[in-house]
Amino acid sequence: MPWNTIGHEWAVNLLARAAATQPSHAYLFTGPAQIGKLTLALDFARALNCVGPGERPCGQCRSCQAIAAGRHPDVSLVRRLPDKSEIAVKQLRDVQNELNLRPYEGRWRVAIIENMHEANLNAANAFLKTLEEPAPQVVLLLTANTPEALLLTVRSRCQSVPMRPLPITQVEEVLRERFGADSERAAMAARLSGGRLGWAMEAIQDEERLAARRELLQTLLDSVPQGRSAQIELAGRLTRGDRDVRGVLDLWLSWWRDLLLVKGQCAGAIVNLDERERLLRDAGHLELRAIGRYLTIIEDARQQIEQNVNAQLALEVVLINAPV
Amino acid sequence: MPAVSLYRKWRPKTFADVLGQDHITTTLTNAIHQNRIAHAYLFTGPRGTGKTTTARIFAKAVSCTADDERERPCNRCDVCLSVNEGRALDLIEIDGASNNSVDNVRDLRERIGYSPSQSRYKVYIIDEVHMLSAGAFNALLKTLEEPPPHAIFILATTEVDKLPATVLSRCQRFDFRFVPFRIIREHLAQIAKDENAQIEAGALDLFARQAGGSLRDGISLLDQMIAYGNGQVTLAQAQAILGSLASQSVSALIGFIVARDVSGGLNLINQAIADGADPRQFVREVLEYLRGLLLLRASPDGQWLTLPAETIAEMKVQSAALPAVELLAVIKNFTDAASQLRNALQPQLPLELAFVESTLRNGSNSATAPEKAIAAPPVAAKAPATPVVEKEAPPRPVSPPPAAAPAKSGATAAKPAPPPPPVEAPAVAPVAVAFGALSLEPVQKQWKDVLAVVKTRNRNLEAILKGGSPVALEENVVVLGFPYQFYKDKAEEPKSKQLLEEVLSEVMRKPLRVRCELTASEPKRAPLRPKDKKELAMEDPVIKEIVGKYGARIADVQDEAPDEPPDS
Numbered sequence: 039m040p041w042n043t044i045g046h047e048w049a050v051n052l053l054a055r056a057a058a059t060q061p062s063h064a065y066l067f068t069g070p071a072q073i074g075k076l077t078l079a080l081d082f083a084r085a086l087n088c089v090g091p092g093e094r095p096c097g098q099c100r101s102c103q104a105i106a107a108g109r110h111p112d113v114s115l116v117r118r119l120p121d122k123s124e125i126a127v128k129q130l131r132d133v134q135n136e137l138n139l140r141p142y143e144g145r146w147r148v149a150i151i152e153n154m155h156e157a158n159l160n161a162a163n164a165f166l167k168t169l170e171e172p173a174p175q176v177v178l179l180l181t182a183n184t185p186e187a188l189l190l191t192v193r194s195r196c197q198s199v200p201m202r203p204l205p206i207t208q209v210e211e212v213l214r215e216r217f218g219a220d221s222e223r224a225a226m227a228a229r230l231s232g233g234r235l236g237w238a239m240e241a242i243q244d245e246e247r248l249a250a251r252r253e254l255l256q257t258l259l260d261s262v263p264q265g266r267s268a269q270i271e272l273a274g275r276l277t278r279g280d281r282d283v284r285g286v287l288d289l290w291l292s293w294w295r296d297l298l299l300v301k302g303q304c305a306g307a308i309v310n311l312d313e314r315e316r317l318l319r320d321a322g323h324l325e326l327r328a329i330g331r332y333l334t335i336i337e338d339a340r341q342q343i344e345q346n347v348n349a350q351l352a353l354e355v356v357l358i359n360a361p362v
Numbered sequence: 363m364p365a366v367s368l369y370r371k372w373r374p375k376t377f378a379d380v381l382g383q384d385h386i387t388t389t390l391t392n393a394i395h396q397n398r399i400a401h402a403y404l405f406t407g408p409r410g411t412g413k414t415t416t417a418r419i420f421a422k423a424v425s426c427t428a429d430d431e432r433e434r435p436c437n438r439c440d441v442c443l444s445v446n447e448g449r450a451l452d453l454i455e456i457d458g459a460s461n462n463s464v465d466n467v468r469d470l471r472e473r474i475g476y477s478p479s480q481s482r483y484k485v486y487i488i489d490e491v492h493m494l495s496a497g498a499f500n501a502l503l504k505t506l507e508e509p510p511p512h513a514i515f516i517l518a519t520t521e522v523d524k525l526p527a528t529v530l531s532r533c534q535r536f537d538f539r540f541v542p543f544r545i546i547r548e549h550l551a552q553i554a555k556d557e558n559a560q561i562e563a564g565a566l567d568l569f570a571r572q573a574g575g576s577l578r579d580g581i582s583l584l585d586q587m588i589a590y591g592n593g594q595v596t597l598a599q600a601q602a603i604l605g606s607l608a609s610q611s612v613s614a615l616i617g618f619i620v621a622r623d624v625s626g627g628l629n630l631i632n633q634a635i636a637d638g639a640d641p642r643q644f645v646r647e648v649l650e651y652l653r654g655l656l657l658l659r660a661s662p663d664g665q666w667l668t669l670p671a672e673t674i675a676e677m678k679v680q681s682a683a684l685p686a687v688e689l690l691a692v693i694k695n696f697t698d699a700a701s702q703l704r705n706a707l708q709p710q711l712p713l714e715l716a717f718v719e720s721t722l723r724n725g726s727n728s729a730t731a732p733e734k735a736i737a738a739p740p741v742a743a744k745a746p747a748t749p750v751v752e753k754e755a756p757p758r759p760v761s762p763p764p765a766a767a768p769a770k771s772g773a774t775a776a777k778p779a780p781p782p783p784p785v786e787a788p789a790v791a792p793v794a795v796a797f798g799a800l801s802l803e804p805v806q807k808q809w810k811d812v813l814a815v816v817k818t819r820n821r822n823l824e825a826i827l828k829g830g831s832p833v834a835l836e837e838n839v840v841v842l843g844f845p846y847q848f849y850k851d852k853a854e855e856p857k858s859k860q861l862l863e864e865v866l867s868e869v870m871r872k873p874l875r876v877r878c879e880l881t882a883s884e885p886k887r888a889p890l891r892p893k894d895k896k897e898l899a900m901e902d903p904v905i906k907e908i909v910g911k912y913g914a915r916i917a918d919v920q921d922e923a924p925d926e927p928p929d930s
Contacts, residue, residue, distance in 0.1 A: 205638065265907075333711070337715075
């Protein structure tokens with residue numbers, strides 16, 4: 039299994055050809071979290087430095103194994119330190135110094151900057167010169183969730199490799215074949231992942247995650263007919279401590295999107311497969327327009343929370359407005 | 363040694379090669395012929411339209427040693443060659459984004475006094491000049507106004523509004539435009555040919571559209587695709603990489619909007635995404651198509667469109683079925699979706715919402731009302747509208763049928779509805795197709811919609827109109843009753859009245875006029891005493907619960923402005 043990346047064939051082709059001939063000096067991998075950006079970047083780093091015969095990366099040679107284990111002297115990975123909120127200027131300066139040296143044993147010196155959008159403005163600017171004209175034999179690999187999150191000047195210096203969600207059926211297949219998941223759970227996790235293989239793989243190995251999700255959904259659904267005071271109380275409970283309100287809203291959003299799909303007779307695409315019956319039942323007495331309006335309300339609340347409004351208040355508004 | 367990217371390899375070397383900027387190259391060429399060269403130029407315009415390139419060509423031309431001025435730049439003399447090879451001493455190109463401080467400008471001022479070493483002129487090109495600091499701009503002002511006779515400044519920027527007025531007024535300004543689609547398309551084809559790449563015509567169309575008027579973007583894209591396809595690029599490959607859709611998907615989606623087929627459209631969207639389409643790209647293409655529909659209304663020959671002929675034929679049919687007001691609403695829905703896509707968790711959700719919203723256009727609050735009103739009008743239904751409408755009405759509740767329907771029946775149709783009226787028609791002169799006599803009831807029912815539309819154009823007017831309501835209909839004049847003189851006066855102001863008449867005519871699809879009257883007194887119940895109000899309020903279950911469970915106390919009860927037609 040030379041490339042660990044599953045799917046994204048065009049990107050793999052592009053990079054394989056580049057590694058075999060002349061790679062560009064900087065690549066930017068973009069796509070939603072846990073879609074496989076880092077996996078692809080590591081694959082490419084292995085392909086660049088693989089010393090095995092035949093197809094590269096071979097996965098067998100010393101170089102491939104060293105990179106996979108994170109101890110290759112010419113491949114460095116920069117990411118935000120766990121106790122910091124952003125990538126520090128110093129981290130990028132250090133890697134810049136390393137990049138001025140010739141490769142120690144491989145063909146290319148590779149620096150992978152994970153989640154470049156987490157670098158603050160100073161760090162990003164300090165990196166611009168290196169990004170434009172690195173030393174020869176240097177390849178820079180950047181990852182980011184969206185291209186818009188980066189400076190224009192950073193974007194225009196890289197070849198861009200936009201990674202899109204995989205088809206749900208493909209994720210489902212991988213979960214079944216590689217993780218031996220039964221088809222119902224595989225279908226569920228694949229749909230919940232929205233085509234992000236990394237997420238799906240984590241979810242399928244973590245029994246509790248799906249169960250907790252189901253429980254939360256049930257709580258939310260129960261609150262709808264119970265009236266306002268119950269809803270306000272629930273909003274308080276769900277925002278107490280450092281619980282992630284975004285997760286709650288995302289879940290709620292997925293439920294109402296399913297209702298929209300069911301109401302629009304497009305039930306094939308729904309996410310909450312295990313609650314299919316309930317969806318069909320609920321959609322029956324709701325109006326398409328009301329569902330659409332409510333989705334906008336949830337979406338708005340999500341954006342407001344990004345902008346730091348009071349999470350409890352935002353959630354209260356969402357819950358109270360639920361169409362019955 | 364990395365290969366030189368195509369857009370650098372193909373950078374134009376003469377004015378004639380600069381594409382799509384004739385208004386600029388002609389002026390500059392004439393300036394050179396007549397030897398009327400200014401000391402400071404400002405080139406502005408979107409990315410990849412030729413600012414830096416033109417600046418370099420101009421730098422060559424002013425110093426070119428060719429005998430015939432018409433031939434300059436000749437690209438043969440020493441000066442031209444040294445610029446082309448990037449070794450000219452007298453062409454100083456400064457990256458304004460990196461050298462943006464006062465010190466950099468002071469440095470420039472010190473050196474600018476020295477004569478040019480080999481050419482007639484010393485040319486300073488300051489790229490990205492908008493990034494200079496305020497101090498740097500001010501330090502530059504004196505030099506920019508009166509540089510030494512051998513110096514020429516060319517400032518280039520994409521964001522001209524960030525330059526101080528004092529800089530603007532010292533330069534001759536040239537605005538670069540987006541390069542037209544056709545020119546980009548031809549140029550890409552030419553490059554592909556010279557690079558020996560086989561590229562399908564459809565793929566070239568796609569690249570040229572994707573370039574969005576920027577030649578550099580188009581060529582970069584071509585470059586990447588040639589590298590990827592190893593010299594062979596098919597449309598399918600290009601679509602897969604760009605996350606673009608099969609061409610007929612967009613037109614099919616619009617078809618579903620026209621037909622109000624929710625299920626068909628949602629299935630289409632989900633299928634396309636499952637096949638690897640990029641939601642952003644999807645929205646972008648839908649918007650482009652909708653814009654095409656809008657343009658088709660303005661000029662039915664479709665000369666502005668960059669789409670294949672069969673697509674245009676399809677668009678014409680759809681554009682006839684989608685009245686301008688509805689088309690605009692649909693465009694707005696998708697524009698909103700485009701801006702929400704950026705941080706949406708489920709990227710196709712804004713797209714789906716925009717689509718659903720579009721199929722429900724013209725509001726369900728109005729959807730049922732007019733249908734009922736038209737089907738069973740309490741007053742004279744002498745127009746043949748009723749049977750036609752019933753036959754043509756889709757199963758779902760819809761807003762009034764397209765203007766074409768009653769027109770076909772030929773009874774009152776004075777003006778034929780298709781071909782579609784010009785775009786501005788609905789705003790200025792509403793489509794004059796009468797349903798026959800209108801009664802008061804539909805006007806009252808749709809009064810809320812009228813207010814909603816008014817609100818988008820003038821919030822104040824909406825607030826004023828909430829104080830009144832339609833009380834009678836005389837011929838084509840809607841009589842509005844206002845309980846207070848103040849509201850009436852405000853609503854009667856010519857501007858307000860005109861706006862209201864426009865909106866009313868649009869919503870009711872019938873030219874209507876408005877007259878305002880003072881109703882004798884507040885038509886609603888007699889004012890209550892504060893104490894009664896509180897008791898009344900306590901009957902509301904919500905308030906009861908808040909008071910009971912959370913220990914709230916009613917401090918005051920205030921009337922809201924009546925926003926419903928009086929139920930009298």
